[in-house]
Amino acid sequence: MGQDNRSREIADHLRGQILGMSAGTRLPGVRELSARFHASAATISSALAELTARGLVRAEPGRGTFVIGRGHSSRPDYAWQSQALGPVRVDADRASRLGAHGQPEQLPLSWGYLADELQPTEHLRRISARVARSARGWGLTPPAGSAELRRLIAAEYRAQPEDVQIVPGGQQGLVFAFRTLAEPGETIVMESPTYPGAILAAQSAGLRIAAVPADAEGIRIDLLADELERTRARVVYLQPAFANPTGAVMSEHRRREALALAAARGAFIVEDDWARHLGLERPAPAPLFTADTDGHVVSITTLAKPVSPGLRVGAIIARGPAGARLRASRIADDLGVSPLMQEIAFEFLSSSEWGRHRKRLRIALSDRRDALLAAVATNDDLQVPHVPQGGLHLWVRLPGDVDTRALSRAAHTAGVLVGDGSHYFVDEPPAPFVRLSFGAASPPQMAEGVRRLEGVLH
Template identity: 60%
Template sequence: MKNDNRASLIAEILRDRIAGMRVGQKLPPVRELSKEFGASPATITQAIASLSALGAVRAEPGRGTFVAGRDRLPEPDYSWQSATLGRARVDARRAARLGAYAGTDDIQLSWGYLAPELQPLDELRTLGARAARSPRAWSMAPATGLADLRRVFASEFHADPAEVLIVPGGQQALVFAMRTLTEPGTTLITESPSYPGAIIAAQAAGLDLAAVPADADGIQPDRLADALERTRATLIYLQPCYANPTGAVLGSGRREEVLRLAARYGAFVIEDDWARHLSIDGTPPSPLFTQDPDGHVVSIATLTKPVAPGLRVGAIIARGPAGERLRTARIADDMCVPPLTQEIALSLLTSSAWPRHLKRLRNRLAERRDTMIAEAHASLPGVRVAHTPRGGIHVWARLPEGTDTTALTAAALDAGVLIGDGSHFYADEPPAPCIRLSYSAASTPQIAEGIRRLAPLLDAG
């Protein structure tokens, strides 16, 4: 995000400069501009690409970049679009933070994916090359996904493979499930705090949100019952296993109560099972789906989190007419998940590399988690980490009363550290100042350094 803003700023400066140049005049090379602006070559290239898209310059491979035939560009008028589009559904602040990339010198403590050294990249390269040689990788796959891959996902949920739908990642699955299982204008109940991606998915689907408090044992059933009675919602979003951002696991008694309430009110529960393969201490609980014979639970699984952000493969598991509706509606979005991607995922999940990767990942995540919590206790005495997550990739930290989390997040970014603004994890006003610290995308030394950089920012606040 910061890099995009930097490229836009450089593009504006170059645009003004071009206005005073002759048509056909050559711009300085990327290396020279990079030195002038103190920016990376990639950022300069991005700025020039945006000017090329506007017709201000033309790039000639091997020769350079030249001022195009218009010496002054007209200012576009987009006012008509604002009137036509109406009110935006999706919260731009949350969406921007979800896609926030760190610069090369930044410490990423707010990225919900694995660092490259934690990803099974060697295995993916080998499996990818092998899959690319298969004719099946370049043919049309069934809209519901490759049969063998559906069987692999089904086994973990004790489901019939026919109940599995392969999708391009968990985020797309959330939007698709919310859009298909209910109508725009109805209410989605979500635990609070919750994953910001689920909040914007609900917004994209045109749903209203009702937040129900959660604690270390997950959503509070008595408050859930009140919300169901008040809103008559037919859709509940939960993360029963290592919830983002708190790491909470839904307790066994509460699991039964949630299912009882779903049956009583005729509601669906979207089970976001994103962290099942990110267990650190002990064994994760069985999917909520396995306790529900009547089709109230619709589960979402993903490989993107435990493998690599570019492996956009996930699954929706659903029974009964809801499952049939989801599988039927899927073809309206796209014809299928690319078969090559599915082949790579299938090869990984059925290889001996998969359990080796999970064992290695568990040990490395444990080291990073323990370092983060120890450094927070040592360097941030006013910050309270009440719960050590047994899995997942996030730590939820409460800050001293009166802390402005948005200002702190901005100050941390200026200090080269990306953290999660706790206010983005609430559909309503946050009850206390919190931040989310993620330990999967930074090395152990980076985590220690990042936490130490936060200390003076909290003291200043």
């Protein structure tokens, strides 16, 4: 009999005796119980731990183990914490879905990363093995990041290396940027619909969120101007290239107007540049950062999306005092990203494999997007307002009476993961939507996933 089974057997035997004891009765010591049950001290300790977990006894170090009375609550009371913690900031339901990829048997129609077969895994393994043997991978880099990696990223944004702060992924970059650029209680303006992780980052920073509608050309500049006037917000969050979830690309004239509006209002634009390397028919436009000379744009980029979800390396690019404050914030938090990860990122980005990977990825993602579009087109109830030319997602409109929360739960039960459209809106959604993703699922999985979604829908 294994130790776990034996300890459970002893716990069950003791439980029968404990139920007849009065509260406060002291149980025999471990040595005595070991002799009684002919079991090791470790087995007896495991049995007592199980009884403690059941709420039948309590251990008092140095004194022994005592019976808890039947009137004593066997469950801990955490009610005091709610008062001590104050109001809830972060939407737990939205947070539980962000990054969730379900079980292996579920079809990943809402997973914002690349499938295993689309990642350059073998090349990353070779780089990792080489870097792990080098002292550089185990040394200490400056808190802002390795000089080589910062120079590489700065070049793409026409920035100086000192403007670049390496961070452990784009999500943490958003948290740092929002927390540093605005004070708790202030307002941040976001395009709507938007990335749920940005909503969570703003909530975590204690910010109020004002939503401005967006269309196929990006955020509505006329409404953005009105919202900045109304709220006096100093931070605007945008995804100018292949926005999540719609795939929209900000038009050139709106890009110019957004920059002019930020300059006139003395505001920051946080540019979430997560999809820069995920263009399909067209490359992403130049970062907003490259058209800004006065430090109004703070850009955030990541390698977790175009390379591998496990490569948690990203960057914040910011000029002036804002950049200095962001770097100070990073030092206060964790003193920097793992040198090993930074070395892997630098080796990969500076290799010829990076260009070959992007070319393969463009072809593969184009095929998968088209396969998902074809699957969706078989059902008249599923409408795609805008065909994305990059990114990883389709934004799909449903019939007007569909409860997307209930639908996403039912789809989950049916073995298919879809993005609940309500999570992409700050306020009430104007219509029912779901986000379907083509980065992780294969074409056969997409066809089967849409078929199951149709079954749930009807």
